[in-house]
Amino acid sequence: MTDVKxxxxxxxxxxxxxxxxxxxxxxxxxxxxxxGISFDIYEGETLGMVGESGCGKSTAGRxxxxxxxxxxGQVLYKGRDLTQLSSAELRAQRPDMQMIFxxxxxxxxPRHSVRKIVGEPLVINGKMKKGSLELKDRVAELLxxxxxxxxxxxxxxxxxxxxxxxxxxxxxxxSLNPKFIVCDEPISALDVSIQAQVVNLMQDLQEQFGMAYxxxxxxxxxxxxxxxxxxxxYLGKIMEMTDRNTLFDDPLHPYTQSLNSAVPIPNPExxxxxxxxxxxxxxxxPANPPSGCVFHTRCPLVTxxxxxxxxxxxxxxxxxxxxxxxxxxxxxxxxxxxxxKKEPS
Amino acid sequence: MSIxxxxxxxxxKFYTLDGVVNAVNGVSFELNEGETLAIVGESGxxxxxxxxxxxxxxxxxxxxxxxxxxxxxSEEGLCDLLxxxxxxxxxxxxxxxxxxxxxxxxxxxxxxxIGEQISETLIRHKGLSKEQAREQTIKLLSxxxxxxxxxxxxxxxxxxxxxxxxxxxxxxAIACTPKIIIADEPTTALDVTVQAQIIELFKELRDAxxxxxxxxxxxxxxxxxxxxxxxxxxxxxPVEIAQVMDIYKDxxxxxxxxxxxxxxxxxxxxxxxxxxxxxxxxxxxIPFKHCPFASRCDYAxxxxxxxxxxxxxxxxxxxxxxFFDLExxxxxxx
Numbered sequence: 091m092t093d094v095k096x097x098x099x100x101x102x103x104x105x106x107x108x109x110x111x112x113x114x115x116x117x118x119x120x121x122x123x124x125x126g127i128s129f130d131i132y133e134g135e136t137l138g139m140v141g142e143s144g145c146g147k148s149t150a151g152r153x154x155x156x157x158x159x160x161x162x163g164q165v166l167y168k169g170r171d172l173t174q175l176s177s178a179e180l181r182a183q184r185p186d187m188q189m190i191f192x193x194x195x196x197x198x199x200p201r202h203s204v205r206k207i208v209g210e211p212l213v214i215n216g217k218m219k220k221g222s223l224e225l226k227d228r229v230a231e232l233l234x235x236x237x238x239x240x241x242x243x244x245x246x247x248x249x250x251x252x253x254x255x256x257x258x259x260x261x262x263x264x265s266l267n268p269k270f271i272v273c274d275e276p277i278s279a280l281d282v283s284i285q286a287q288v289v290n291l292m293q294d295l296q297e298q299f300g301m302a303y304x305x306x307x308x309x310x311x312x313x314x315x316x317x318x319x320x321x322x323x324y325l326g327k328i329m330e331m332t333d334r335n336t337l338f339d340d341p342l343h344p345y346t347q348s349l350n351s352a353v354p355i356p357n358p359e360x361x362x363x364x365x366x367x368x369x370x371x372x373x374x375x376p377a378n379p380p381s382g383c384v385f386h387t388r389c390p391l392v393t394x395x396x397x398x399x400x401x402x403x404x405x406x407x408x409x410x411x412x413x414x415x416x417x418x419x420x421x422x423x424x425x426x427x428x429x430x431k432k433e434p435s
Numbered sequence: 436m437s438i439x440x441x442x443x444x445x446x447x448k449f450y451t452l453d454g455v456v457n458a459v460n461g462v463s464f465e466l467n468e469g470e471t472l473a474i475v476g477e478s479g480x481x482x483x484x485x486x487x488x489x490x491x492x493x494x495x496x497x498x499x500x501x502x503x504x505x506x507x508x509s510e511e512g513l514c515d516l517l518x519x520x521x522x523x524x525x526x527x528x529x530x531x532x533x534x535x536x537x538x539x540x541x542x543x544x545x546x547x548x549i550g551e552q553i554s555e556t557l558i559r560h561k562g563l564s565k566e567q568a569r570e571q572t573i574k575l576l577s578x579x580x581x582x583x584x585x586x587x588x589x590x591x592x593x594x595x596x597x598x599x600x601x602x603x604x605x606x607x608a609i610a611c612t613p614k615i616i617i618a619d620e621p622t623t624a625l626d627v628t629v630q631a632q633i634i635e636l637f638k639e640l641r642d643a644x645x646x647x648x649x650x651x652x653x654x655x656x657x658x659x660x661x662x663x664x665x666x667x668x669x670x671x672x673p674v675e676i677a678q679v680m681d682i683y684k685d686x687x688x689x690x691x692x693x694x695x696x697x698x699x700x701x702x703x704x705x706x707x708x709x710x711x712x713x714x715x716x717x718x719x720x721i722p723f724k725h726c727p728f729a730s731r732c733d734y735a736x737x738x739x740x741x742x743x744x745x746x747x748x749x750x751x752x753x754x755x756x757x758f759f760d761l762e763x764x765x766x767x768x769x
Binding site: 335348370 | 477478596597598599626627628629630631632634635653654655656657658659660679680683693694695697698699700701702704706708709710711712713715716
């Protein structure tokens, strides 16, 4: 990865949401939705981000794009700190950085035709004139790119299925040739047979145009499929970050290990024989996170140190980062040694 | 093993302003005592409407059960669930047939304590006194893994997390020792670690109580771990029924095969391109005159466009509704 250029650098990013209370609505506490995360995204790479609901993964995606103003920290895009830009400067930067949302229906204006929806970014950014033939041709080209019939451009969002709406959303995002796209649960609302279509489309587009994705999702198997590297989040912090295969073959953080173990595998032979470790309880509230390591309340390997001292996010082996006191190269943080991952047939 | 529920040719339609929605078009299956049957399908496949028809929960109008029978081997003997009066249905639903839905917060009453809600079931169906019901409820709460059951008896649903709420709903479902539990996407709204907890709890309870379970889901991963038999639905029809191993190892319907191929594998070292199923699910407003999957199927030939394939036996306890023989690579000979 050394010869590849860094596109986005996230440095100690924090986003707190204040909770107001009392007679004068004074800020009493804060929900620490994102609490000091750091990572890089390289050009043309897909970085997967997984975690359970409330872990701050969506907030992180929005804070990176400055859709939520970060509480502190830096986001460098091609070396330029986005958090310090004025709104005009930021707007000039926006075409490069786009977002695909979970619910395609909520992101498409129901009273606009597909032609208007897909073409609007080009008009707003002054690239093409409204109603011009050039614009119409570009919209047709974009629709074809996402596998839709250009003749559909006169239709309205309600006339399409969920998968087609997501394609329309992707066509709109592509209109400005972005270099970096944050995809926030882009396939969670879709049926299994349609999910594969959209994921394939996203991979094809990446091959063709070389943009980087931050792919946020809770479905571990799909994240593994599409990502080059993966970040695991829990209660606003990064627990582990490494490449896709290491995360599944040699996970070091106990949380990653239990996530892996909880994912149902569509193969009855494996499901019946696999040794599972099932976490107890639910994730704590991010408004009142535990002391020390945020995972200590559910961790089976918890020690005195975990309760009081917050673990550092450190590099155990090259490219493999873990926030756990016990993590080392000799299996100190392993919940159990897997029975030699067997895969029949 | 004796059959506890036999559904035959169930047809349910909805008469809407846009036209007639053919939601369920002839579903037949049987459920054995103590067995777990998974019903798998995508949105609009008719899996939930099938179950709501059996439980008498279809709003009528616009819904209408056009035909079919569902013979349930109840404590009072055989009865057809589709012919029961609303009063008779209420005696069975929640008593001999328990159910768990996807979203526990909309299943529970927000202004009653969870203890009251579980007791209510016991008082209504088993005729227990308030005091007996309370005792029984506390036992149930600890059985479904809720800590401090005596304290939690007085708690309200909003004080519980999603996983804990689903445990309460499960406690209600098993309160009257039902013969069947119908679970409609019970873990879909939950996080993956909590989902694993609820699945484990279901397995424990199923084995302890010997209850038959109908598990409705779109998630083939969950099915692999819990089901003994699987029914795959498409366009309001069953397209394949088989033992769980056969569904995954030897699928006989192109749709089942397509679904399995569309899933990414956690085991794979190299990420291969997913094989997606082309096209989109069928429009249920148009009644089928041919195989509902034909337009998306890679193997469709003339006959698939001329008639609807019936479910035929393709192996031991294995049925599929397809004219094409995937093994032979050609049309099936009758």
